Amino acid sequence: MEILFTFVPKEEMQQQIITEFPDADFHFFYKDKSKLPTADILVTYGEDLDEEAIAQAQNLKWIMVFSAGVEKMPHEAIAARGITVSNVRGIHKTPMGESVLGHLLALKRSLPDIYKNQQNHKWERQFRSTELRGSTALILGPGAIGAEVGRLLQAFGVITIGCNRSGNQAEYMNEMISFDGLLAKLPEADMVISILPSTSDTKYLLGLEHFQAMKQDAIFMNFGRGDLVKEEVLIEAMQNKMISYAVLDVFVQEPLPEEHVFWSLDNIVISPHVSGKSEKYLERAMEIFLPNLKKWLSGENEPTNLVNMEKGY
Amino acid sequence: MEILFTFVPKEEMQQQIITEFPDADFHFFYKDKSKLPTADILVTYGEDLDEEAIAQAQNLKWIMVFSAGVEKMPHEAIAARGITVSNVRGIHKTPMGESVLGHLLALKRSLPDIYKNQQNHKWERQFRSTELRGSTALILGPGAIGAEVGRLLQAFGVITIGCNRSGNQAEYMNEMISFDGLLAKLPEADMVISILPSTSDTKYLLGLEHFQAMKQDAIFMNFGRGDLVKEEVLIEAMQNKMISYAVLDVFVQEPLPEEHVFWSLDNIVISPHVSGKSEKYLERAMEIFLPNLKKWLSGENEPTNLVNMEKGY
Incomplete structure (x- = not known):
């Protein structure tokens, strides 16, 4: 299973994830989409995906958005492929x-x-x-x-x-x-x-x-x-x-x-879009993602905080 | 009964007080202490009294302080005369x-x-x-x-x-x-x-x-x-x-x-000593003072929020 992060968490956090899921392949890349074609799961802030990226990501089954808004994502392309989308609503x-x-x-x-x-x-x-x-x-x-x-x-x-x-x-x-x-x-x-x-x-x-x-x-x-x-x-x-x-x-x-x-x-x-900022942000997002990843890897394909791409929330 | 305010509430509030207590004599004066010798009750923010004022106010039995701090009042002179002091603690x-x-x-x-x-x-x-x-x-x-x-x-x-x-x-x-x-x-x-x-x-x-x-x-x-x-x-x-x-x-x-x-x-x-400011301040202070004044006039001489002048609070 290949999991592509389109941002780079702190080294310490990367190690923690890798240790917790020894059988999965993690890639932590910023703006580098070379691993898109083989990625099964994509972890993103939701601002770096377009229709072309979705087309390239032919194995993609789940997009985990580390944000609450999904309005910058290519809704139709994602919905048409039936890709699961979930977010971190609540942590803000x-x-x-x-x-x-x-x-x-x-x-x-x-x-x-x-x-x-x-x-x-x-x-x-x-x-x-x-x-x-x-x-x-x-x-x-x-x-x-x-x-x-x-x-x-x-x-x-x-x-x-x-x-x-x-x-x-x-x-x-x-x-x-x-x-x-x-x-x-x-x-x-x-x-x-x-x-x-x-x-x-x-x-x-x-x-x-x-x-x-x-x-x-x-x-x-x-x-x-x-x-x-x-x-x-x-x-x-x-x-x-x-x-x-x-x-x-x-x-x-x-x-x-x-x-x-x-x-x-x-x-x-x-206020320059900073009201949701917190030193605890990534830590809390991981607390949502990691248990869901565990379930996903065991075949349970319904993460919490599902986003309906047709409705947009 | 003479009640001396050492500040001047709004005209409307003055009228309300006078109407509510038709048998009492109210004086609303700012920095004018000519009515001190005959005042039975003094209503003050607590910053305009000294030993001399207390000596002049020979009839004074109750000082109602429209503030919480009493440290600027002449404690000993007031305590020696056994004058009742109460304040508006709680409204801040x-x-x-x-x-x-x-x-x-x-x-x-x-x-x-x-x-x-x-x-x-x-x-x-x-x-x-x-x-x-x-x-x-x-x-x-x-x-x-x-x-x-x-x-x-x-x-x-x-x-x-x-x-x-x-x-x-x-x-x-x-x-x-x-x-x-x-x-x-x-x-x-x-x-x-x-x-x-x-x-x-x-x-x-x-x-x-x-x-x-x-x-x-x-x-x-x-x-x-x-x-x-x-x-x-x-x-x-x-x-x-x-x-x-x-x-x-x-x-x-x-x-x-x-x-x-x-x-x-x-x-x-x-913060220039403004944290207690509110447009509702005087109204709330009156809500403490007026029921106590009513009791006082009927002979009940124990207003709420008594201040012990020896302790200072």
């Missing part, structure tokens, strides 16, 4: 939950002003600091990460409203609505937090009318995918101060070009 | 809990770097973001605020160790130690958070040996009172990078002088 929930709460609390408790005044040695106490407690958050995409955000927000006394396609109950949500009910619910929300993946249902889900419906002091956070809202919509909403802040961790084009107008709007916070 | 817990978590998450999730890079339109993902989850916090002074900090930290999967004079159990602490056990416990803590009041027991409680005992990547937060540690000790600890960050909300001298070295150390965050 701790760092992302902490990042979301960090950004919210920073804005509520005036941290950007505090940091700025320190640069000028300025003792200034006239902030309009507010509180999370008693506010309402609307969470777009209450999956594993959204539920963790909901759990933490509830600990701070925040009311959570989950919003997904079906409106079916999700964890740590005081109330659930479906995408159809979103526009009508927005006026209640002090925070609108998206962790939605990019799918045909979520692309451009938010239009200008959604920002118009939000409270003027609402905070919008996009920690899902950049195409949830067209850039020109977001620019118009923020330039006209329809809401108080937008915190963006994801963008249509990444890296965000240096000349992009987002950088200089003082009511936008640019 | 929500804004302070949110501020403490906000600062911690901001540092763990690299927010100061994210903000700085945005100023330079710089897409930079090479942060060493870490997580709160799995870390250990040592909380000096696990009272109402400390317990709220403990509760929130536990929601993030942090182990909490409370430390007070007695070592007696406090809420939301996984473990308790007394001041005597502090030095030996410090090497376990990733965060050391003080919300201690200023008393004879807490003054200069931390010396250089305490910073030497902390982990090199520990975060120290002083959200209690500035005299917990001598400034020269803190400067030596931070200049020598004995720990990674100090977040200071309280100072020996406030406002912190413009030329103070604290301002320019890049491992110190200066």
Whole structure:
């Protein structure tokens, strides 16, 4: 069995894997696809595969994605071949939950002003600091990460409203609505937090009318995918101060070009797609992959966290 | 009955109080002490009383302090006269809990770097973001605020160790130690958070040996009172990078002088004594004061949140 990693884990981690599976052949290559034709299993961050690569990988039966989003993968080519795809969803929930709460609390408790005044040695106490407690958050995409955000927000006394396609109950949500009910619910929300993946249902889900419906002091956070809202919509909403802040961790084009107008709007916070980062990331991804690999090698071909390539999540 | 406020609440709030207590005489004055000689009850932030004021206030029976710290009040003069003192402890817990978590998450999730890079339109993902989850916090002074900090930290999967004079159990602490056990416990803590009041027991409680005992990547937060540690000790600890960050909300001298070295150390965050600020502050203080005033007027002279002026808290 040949297992091709399209990235190179630390030497120590490579050794651990090789030792644990003495009968498998592991290849750890960055940007080198020479082993594609013989690979049975591919381990990737999901950003380096195209139709040609799938065609070359004629033995490929399982793609293990060390990420949560699969929108950069050639869906049709993979689905047509019946290749199993699974990911590491769930492992982002701790760092992302902490990042979301960090950004919210920073804005509520005036941290950007505090940091700025320190640069000028300025003792200034006239902030309009507010509180999370008693506010309402609307969470777009209450999956594993959204539920963790909901759990933490509830600990701070925040009311959570989950919003997904079906409106079916999700964890740590005081109330659930479906995408159809979103526009009508927005006026209640002090925070609108998206962790939605990019799918045909979520692309451009938010239009200008959604920002118009939000409270003027609402905070919008996009920690899902950049195409949830067209850039020109977001620019118009923020330039006209329809809401108080937008915190963006994801963008249509990444890296965000240096000349992009987002950088200089003082009511936008640019987080360069780092909210899921953690020193524990690879270790946690391996904790998902290795037990599944063990099962796969023993003939059990249904890894956890299966991705439906037709739906896109 | 004459009730003197040494600050001026909003007109609307004044009217509400007067309407609720039609038989009492209220005076709302800022820095005008002409009504001191006839006042039965004084409502103050606790920073505008000296021995002379207490001597003048010959009818005074109850001082209601709209703050938690009483260290700027003339303790002996008040104790000698047997004047009842009560405060609003507990109302700071929500804004302070949110501020403490906000600062911690901001540092763990690299927010100061994210903000700085945005100023330079710089897409930079090479942060060493870490997580709160799995870390250990040592909380000096696990009272109402400390317990709220403990509760929130536990929601993030942090182990909490409370430390007070007695070592007696406090809420939301996984473990308790007394001041005597502090030095030996410090090497376990990733965060050391003080919300201690200023008393004879807490003054200069931390010396250089305490910073030497902390982990090199520990975060120290002083959200209690500035005299917990001598400034020269803190400067030596931070200049020598004995720990990674100090977040200071309280100072020996406030406002912190413009030329103070604290301002320019890049491992110190200066929060200008604003962690307890909230738009709901006065409203919550009134929710403590008014029911107690009602009882007082009916002859029940034991308000909640009594302060022992001999102990100082």
